[in-house]
Amino acid sequence: MTGELAKLPDIEPSLVQVTKTDSPKQVPPPSSLVFGHTFTDHMLTVPWQMLEGWGTPKIQPFSNLSLPPSATVFHYAHCLFEGLKAYRDTNGKVTLFRPDMNMKRMNNTAHRVAMPGFNGDAMVELMKQLVRLDKHWIPDQPGYSLYIRPTMIGTQPALGIAPPKEVLLFVICSPVGPYYPQGFKPVALYGTTEYVRAAPGGIGAYKLGANYAAGVAAQKAAAAKGYVQNLWLHGPDHHITEVGTMNAFVVFKQADGTTELVTPPLDGMILPGVTRDSVLTLAKEHAAGHINVPELTNKLVVSERPVTMGEVKEAARKGNLVEFFGTGTAAVISPVDRIGYLGEDVQIPTGPDGMGPVSRPLWKHLTGIQTGAIPHPWAVEV
Amino acid sequence: MTGELAKLPDIEPSLVQVTKTDSPKQVPPPSSLVFGHTFTDHMLTVPWQMLEGWGTPKIQPFSNLSLPPSATVFHYAHCLFEGLKAYRDTNGKVTLFRPDMNMKRMNNTAHRVAMPGFNGDAMVELMKQLVRLDKHWIPDQPGYSLYIRPTMIGTQPALGIAPPKEVLLFVICSPVGPYYPQGFKPVALYGTTEYVRAAPGGIGAYKLGANYAAGVAAQKAAAAKGYVQNLWLHGPDHHITEVGTMNAFVVFKQADGTTELVTPPLDGMILPGVTRDSVLTLAKEHAAGHINVPELTNKLVVSERPVTMGEVKEAARKGNLVEFFGTGTAAVISPVDRIGYLGEDVQIPTGPDGMGPVSRPLWKHLTGIQTGAIPHPWAVEV
Numbered sequence: 086m087t088g089e090l091a092k093l094p095d096i097e098p099s100l101v102q103v104t105k106t107d108s109p110k111q112v113p114p115p116s117s118l119v120f121g122h123t124f125t126d127h128m129l130t131v132p133w134q135m136l137e138g139w140g141t142p143k144i145q146p147f148s149n150l151s152l153p154p155s156a157t158v159f160h161y162a163h164c165l166f167e168g169l170k171a172y173r174d175t176n177g178k179v180t181l182f183r184p185d186m187n188m189k190r191m192n193n194t195a196h197r198v199a200m201p202g203f204n205g206d207a208m209v210e211l212m213k214q215l216v217r218l219d220k221h222w223i224p225d226q227p228g229y230s231l232y233i234r235p236t237m238i239g240t241q242p243a244l245g246i247a248p249p250k251e252v253l254l255f256v257i258c259s260p261v262g263p264y265y266p267q268g269f270k271p272v273a274l275y276g277t278t279e280y281v282r283a284a285p286g287g288i289g290a291y292k293l294g295a296n297y298a299a300g301v302a303a304q305k306a307a308a309a310k311g312y313v314q315n316l317w318l319h320g321p322d323h324h325i326t327e328v329g330t331m332n333a334f335v336v337f338k339q340a341d342g343t344t345e346l347v348t349p350p351l352d353g354m355i356l357p358g359v360t361r362d363s364v365l366t367l368a369k370e371h372a373a374g375h376i377n378v379p380e381l382t383n384k385l386v387v388s389e390r391p392v393t394m395g396e397v398k399e400a401a402r403k404g405n406l407v408e409f410f411g412t413g414t415a416a417v418i419s420p421v422d423r424i425g426y427l428g429e430d431v432q433i434p435t436g437p438d439g440m441g442p443v444s445r446p447l448w449k450h451l452t453g454i455q456t457g458a459i460p461h462p463w464a465v466e467v
Numbered sequence: 468m469t470g471e472l473a474k475l476p477d478i479e480p481s482l483v484q485v486t487k488t489d490s491p492k493q494v495p496p497p498s499s500l501v502f503g504h505t506f507t508d509h510m511l512t513v514p515w516q517m518l519e520g521w522g523t524p525k526i527q528p529f530s531n532l533s534l535p536p537s538a539t540v541f542h543y544a545h546c547l548f549e550g551l552k553a554y555r556d557t558n559g560k561v562t563l564f565r566p567d568m569n570m571k572r573m574n575n576t577a578h579r580v581a582m583p584g585f586n587g588d589a590m591v592e593l594m595k596q597l598v599r600l601d602k603h604w605i606p607d608q609p610g611y612s613l614y615i616r617p618t619m620i621g622t623q624p625a626l627g628i629a630p631p632k633e634v635l636l637f638v639i640c641s642p643v644g645p646y647y648p649q650g651f652k653p654v655a656l657y658g659t660t661e662y663v664r665a666a667p668g669g670i671g672a673y674k675l676g677a678n679y680a681a682g683v684a685a686q687k688a689a690a691a692k693g694y695v696q697n698l699w700l701h702g703p704d705h706h707i708t709e710v711g712t713m714n715a716f717v718v719f720k721q722a723d724g725t726t727e728l729v730t731p732p733l734d735g736m737i738l739p740g741v742t743r744d745s746v747l748t749l750a751k752e753h754a755a756g757h758i759n760v761p762e763l764t765n766k767l768v769v770s771e772r773p774v775t776m777g778e779v780k781e782a783a784r785k786g787n788l789v790e791f792f793g794t795g796t797a798a799v800i801s802p803v804d805r806i807g808y809l810g811e812d813v814q815i816p817t818g819p820d821g822m823g824p825v826s827r828p829l830w831k832h833l834t835g836i837q838t839g840a841i842p843h844p845w846a847v848e849v
Contacts, residue, residue, distance in 0.1 A: 244503025
């Protein structure tokens with residue numbers, strides 16, 4: 086935020102106005118849930134105006150937004166979002182997973198499109214209050230959680246390309262089931278060389294709506310070719326950047342007997358994923374001997390470095406490719422068993438359970454932390 | 468559109484339902500108009516559903532849209548638009564300028580983000596009907612017009628990144644004044660090397676909202692450095708691509724005595740502007756001797772070719788730089804008098820009226836066609 090705006094009111098949780106719904110919805114049976122189709126009884130809204138700063142936060146019944154057809158968001162894509170989850174453990178305790186990371190990234194994203202920043206801690210407080218009100222929506226079954234979607238849109242009712250003078254920040258919540266209800270199912274990727282997701286100096290490192298509309302064509306083209314998702318490659322050397330809307334990880338067997346876990350560095354084209362950071366952190370702490378991730382090799386090397394499809398293909402040919410997987414909030418870890426690349430398929434090993442020797446222990450440890458089975462400061466009690 | 472969707476209903480003008488407003492607004496005095504802030508009494512809406520195709524077109528009072536907070540457009544930037552103008556001549560005749568071009572581009576843009584295509588001629592018919600109803604909003608003064616904004620948004624009420632299954636196409640209209648009410652005022656540009664607008668394989672050639680949110684930061688940075696707008700450069704050679712949200716034109720004096728009018732080619736990173744195409748077409752027809760654009764040199768060469776900032780800078784140094792201007796629907800032609808580039812300013816010649824020897828006659832001829840003073844098939848009677 087610029088100096089003159091810094092003096093205007095920030096988001097203030099103590100001012101929140103809570104209006105509970107008169108007609109609570111029936112919570113649907115967990116087995117009926119489809120990702121992102123069911124929403125809880127309440128939502129959080131906080132308006133912002135350029136000359137007045139952040140206004141009164143409201144927790145109110147989930148309801149339609151009424152906006153003029155001239156509102157910024159309908160024309161110039163001033164929209165950005167976050168995704169995080171609340172988990173309920175077997176004792177009924179509800180936690181959010183690393184919400185500070187999401188609020189930090191949301192501020193960075195807003196800054197990239199000249200939208201207002203805000204106090205992330207204040208927003209976490211308000212989200213906790215929203216989740217407490219609707220916590221009976223979190224299904225009481227393993228693998229289920231409440232997906233929380235903070236969103237910021239430009240609401241200025243005038244055309245003209247400029248930073249929006251009016252903004253709405255809102256949060257909606259959706260109960261979701263396990264991404265792989267029948268166990269892990271590795272996916273086949275299509276290596277996209279026809280489209281790019283991001284470029285240096287662009288918006289690839291930000292969770293802007295603009296990245297997602299632009300990505301659907303590549304996803305659709307991959308599906309038409311019989312693949313589940315696309316793999317974004319960049320530049321003449323076909324650097325691996327992201328898997329659909331997930332971060333990408335590759336595991337190589339090295340000549341010295343070590344196992345290398347690789348993900349592309351945050352070079353301005355990669356979304357700084359919270360799951361990416363969590364996987365990296367756990368793997369690095371394990372490799373350094375600070376923690377023990379059960380069943381994970383002790384000969385682990387963790388690298389944030391550029392990696393090309395050529396390197397992956399060559400490792401597959403030589404039998405040195407151990408794993409390939411995506412990471413993200415929705416699936417946590419999504420194993421890959423095949424990549425269509427320049428007319429042929431590169432085969433990726435997967436274990437009988439669909440996972441591999443590095444992703445399996447990391448997934449177990451990370452989901453253990455998320456669900457409360459393994460105590461960790463990343464799980465923040467609501 | 469794909470084969471299976473082609474069988475579903477397209478937009479059908481004969482089905483339009485017209486609901487006139489009960490409370491027409493006072494038409495404001497032309498001098499009070501600010502671009503994009505005032506809208507006419509009516510709007511056009513046409514809904515689409517994946518399994519049902521295009522629904523009933525409605526001309527209805529201008530009013531808010533009511534959408535669930537989970538609607539696609541708020542999250543994944545499924546929004547795209549067009550901009551065209553209706554002019555009223557001194558006899559009261561109202562014309563649209565090349566509306567077929569806008570509808571063709573809108574279809575191309577929709578296709579890029581897996582949104583539905585439609586019959587462009589049908590939409591032109593409906594827009595004519597809307598403009599006829601609100602034509603008293605077009606100010607009866609030279610330089611004024613009605614800016615028409617067709618917009619398409621994803622309205623599916625569910626999260627999940629995929630082609631939206633529900634869409635709304637709407638059209639709103641805003642009376643606008645001349646872009647330069649006190650005569651042409653050349654602008655100073657900042658040559659942006661920190662951000663990119665587009666990349667090969669990206670979305671730069673499409674009128675997607677996503678390009679505009681992403682561009683605001685560069686515009687803001689240019690303003691902070693004391694420039695009016697930014698100039699988008701691409702690649703290590705700093706190829707000229709666009710001027711803010713306009714197409715870019717450069718004019719060089721050549722050794723053989725000819726004058727070269729240059730604009731970058733449609734290489735997938737350049738928006739195919741209707742004003743760009745109109746300027747090119749008139750200039751080419753004049754150069755070929757098919758038409759006479761009064762006061763324009765007969766020694767004109769028209770080029771769609773790559774042009775770098777290095778070439779512009781060198782031409783300025785040698786005294787061979789004649790002009791630099793942007794083209795777009797809002798300003799038609801916007802002359803440039805200075806470009807900040809890598810720490811120094813490249814000076815661009817401009818005439819006493821702010822224009823130059825090529826842009827002035829082209830602007831006169833083009834606006835003559837747009838306003839009806841010069842009869843031409845590009846002006847389509849409403």
